[in-house]
Amino acid sequence: MDILVLGGGGREHALCWKLHQSPRAGRIVCAPGNAGIAQVAECIDLAIADPGAVTDYARDHDIGLVVVGPEGPLVAGVVDALRSAGIPVFGPTAAAARLEGSKGFTKDLARAAGIPGAGYRRFASAADAHHYVAVHPLPVVIKADGLASGKGVTIAETNEEGLAALADINGPVVIEQCLEGPEASLFVLTDGKTVSIWPSAQDHKRAFDDDTGPNTGGMGVISPAPALTDALLSQAVAQIIKPTLKALSDAGTPYTGVLYAGLMLTASGPKLIEYNCRFGDPEAQALMLRLDSDLVELLLACAEGRLHDVTARWSPETAVAVVYAAMGYPGTPVSGTVIDNIDGAEALGVQVFHAGTRRNASGTLVAAGGRVLTIAALGADIGEARSLAYAAIRKIRWHGGFYRRDIGKR
Template sequence: MKVLVVGSGGREHAICERFAKSTRVTHLYCANGNGGIAGIAETVDIRPDDVVALADFASLNNIDLTFVGPEASLALGIVDEFCARGLQIIGASRAAARLESSKAFAKDLMARHSIPTARYYVASSGSEAIDVLSSGFFGDELTPTVVKADGLAAGKGVVVAADRAKALSAIEGMGELVGEAAASSIVVEECLVGKEISLIMFCDGEHFALMPPTRDHKRIGEGDTGPNTGGMGTITDDSLLTDADRDRIVETIIRPTLDGCKKEGFPFRGILFLGLMMTDDGPKVLEYNVRFGDPETQAILVRLETDLVDICEAMLEGRLDKLFIRWRKGSSACIVLASEGYPGKPRTGDIISGLDAAAMMDINIFHAGTALAAAQVSENELIGASAEPRYVTAGGRVLGVTAVADDLETALAWAYAAVGKISWPGMQFRRDIGKT
């Protein structure tokens, strides 16, 4: 079987790693990949947002299965393009991708189907959002609120404002932060209080299969301080959700969501991600994503024991309810190592040291923003690529150091021990993943 993975980050490296372990996969491609992915897959120089070129590639190369990582590709309709050509692909349709590509659409769908979420207001402009806040709709000057760009914003379009002044500042700066297109309309929400949980599932349009619950750490600074990022680390641990909470989420959120999608004409097939707040009133939806999270994927897939190809086929054939998916018992942790300057403009081009020493430990190192050093590329050309690769930083989030163990404390200890072997100038990471 020939498999194509679309994307270039740590999430896609983890997905590729699972496909590479399958005895059914004879050739693995990734478009457009990164330095680490190139070690296990043939990288293809096609951007993830060039959906027509990707479909052309899949047709010409007789790709049997394509798996989509990034939300932008889904929002652009890559699944619709592939399906129109009779190509097998895992991902949400353009219509279903609106659950993530438009915060306003998602909130309105929740309202239509009585899915518990925060009270909200959709403003068609920044000035309207300011007027709503100033009117006292969400409380007085000291009331915390959440400000969200309506469109896709690479994990940077959400600001949790401690008071009205900070919320007003967030509204005024949203266009500069995420781009005018993403901030053309703004969703303002009440600020929910509780513990955040992420719950991700495989879906086949009718049935679903849950993955281990995860908790992500979005802010750049320890103690959950500083600006939001795409994610600085994550854990999986079964204790994050009780059986009663899981059952309540299924009945009040998952089934109504999937039923709602089906009733509105876009049955959900692909990966559905629930960002949840466990409040005193029960679980409520913070956001939907329509793909694997990053870095949640890294921590989840290291625990997957069932062949990912088998799961994909069950999704495509509508028989997820007939497949028993095996997960390694225990816990996992992923620590993200980021470049200096992230989540703003990152410094890039620094040589990464210590990867060989870290790789000798019982961990996985997933590459997110790396490239082969220019000198290494030249050296490989001369000696037939026999030298150990040397990598440089090529993005904000660079590596996801991931460990799985029988308990969370051990998984964290192993991951941080490996982090201690790796370095480059300005490397930053949080030392409290799994502690907050």
């Protein structure tokens, strides 16, 4: 069957790379794609957050499955339009995607359902939150209520940091209690009835070594997350995932697709930090490297409401994925710098996923984004996988980038 993937980052490269391995995959089309995705899929221009444009393309080109990568098209209702047209699509409806589209919605749902999480206050605007931040005991976590591409979060240790964070937010704000403990990411697939628990991951959000610098969309990841033991995972599924899915179903907006829970593993048990309604980036790169099953079969079964028919199989090895970002990220990244010798890196046995790359007029690979590459490796344990990932990243010739040197070190 022909498959349309929406998005153009490292997550979408990982998805296209894995979909391409399926004997069920025919032509794979990705909008907009990137230079790496172009090696396994046809890249096209398409308004991916326009439900009508996506539906028309899928219908006109006999697309058998649409896979929505980023959150924007989900919140815009692309899934709703495709389903109305009878086109199989992997992802939640706009109503269900409010779990990511509005942090305030998720906090209210979690409180009503008794789901453990941080205490919080909602404010209609950043200006309304000024007095609260100025007088409230610190630290607090300040979040823009809408989509923020994995960013838009500040842990304010001082009043000055809190007020500066508010100055950067245009719209509603959620301010949360600052929880303590290791973080972990939990992924499940669901067709609205069956829940398939996928491996965990541990993201590294801060830009620089030793968890310093600003928050980013993610600078690296390990999978599975050592801190999320089987007992804690079972507790999180029972106390967080299943009550969330039940609350959405009871509200008439059942959830389908992948649900990604960011967890804080506190002394009193797992607590929900936030939800994403799509695969994470760079978590997807690590997960796709570990997946031993046919991704087309899994996503299509999820889209068609028969997830009970399939089983996901996983490599027992550990994955370490390191993001190679452009200088200036997460602010204004430097673009147009030349990247070379990716083949030399991959010759060591890693997979290099592209995010912000393009070919210039002469065909040379150049940086064209903030997070530019993800170098993903498998190993018998974290130490082996991270050694391989870092050996490979040192093979890449690129003077315009930087990466953390401590992914998985702890």
